[in-house]
Amino acid sequence: MAARDYGQHSGVARAMELVGERWALLIVRDLLVGPRRYGELAAGLPRIPTNILAARLKELQAAGILRRAPRSRVIVYELTPFGRELEPVVLLLGAWGIRALGEPREEQGITPESMTMDLRSAFRPEVAAALPATSYAAHLGPAALRIRVEGGTLEVDRVDGAVDLAFSTGPGIHRLISGELPPETAIATGVVAVLHGRQDLLGRFATTFHLAA
Known part of the structure; x- marks a missing residue:
């Protein structure tokens, strides 16, 4: 108890x-x-x-x-x-909390699990349904997440595979998801480093995962 x-x-x-x-x-x-x-x-x-x-x-x-x-x-x-049954509660809390994160502190990090759930919190299936199927690889230090968006569905796993855009990032990725940081600025400031694939797809990523107030 x-x-x-x-x-x-x-x-x-x-x-x-x-x-x-x-x-x-x-x-x-x-x-x-x-x-x-x-x-x-x-x-x-x-x-x-x-x-x-x-x-x-x-x-x-x-x-x-x-x-x-x-x-x-x-x-x-x-x-x-x-x-x-706590899943929708956790996703709503995540979406609410992302908007209040502010600048990441030096000692703060992200884990594959925390990023997976934040992506699920920020996912916009109604927007994704109108976009071409796209796959991403988000490298978080030594770990990488494969993010696959097709129609209005999202899959996030740790399986390797070919992707349309691979990028490395850290806690600052939440500034992109929250709508605070435009994709081009995220790249220019080093919040996101494109590893391979089409750089312009980061804009599609930011549209698919977005929590602007």
Whole structure:
């Protein structure tokens, strides 16, 4: 059970008791990308103390939000159907939060899991449906995400493959997604470095993933 009790018979209060402890919702966010081993969760949340990660996993499991499951001789953590119901909540929170990010601080980074969910938060299926199918590779340090947009659907994974545009970036990519930074300025200032492919497709990317107020 969650440590905090607000003393209110309220849906919002109960939700906060279940996922309002520090790090809990970020664990849910990363598990929305897919099942993860304990070490993978720790690597995706590099600042979380190991005792806190263990405690949050136990609390979320006790609440029926996640479960431990065997996968090829290892144990992974995955969301239950009840836990997956948090997906639209997390996506809406992500879209709301991106607009308030501001300039990234030097110590702030992004992970493949956090970027995946932010892309899903910012995805505009109604815009994508009118654009040609396009694939991107976003290199985030040593990791790379393959982003495929076709019609009104989005797929983000870690699989290698041919893409129309490959670029490297860091936390500043959120300035592009939020609408604060035009694509050409993102390239000129080094927020985005085009690795190969059509440079003009960054404009299509910015149109497809966009959260301007």
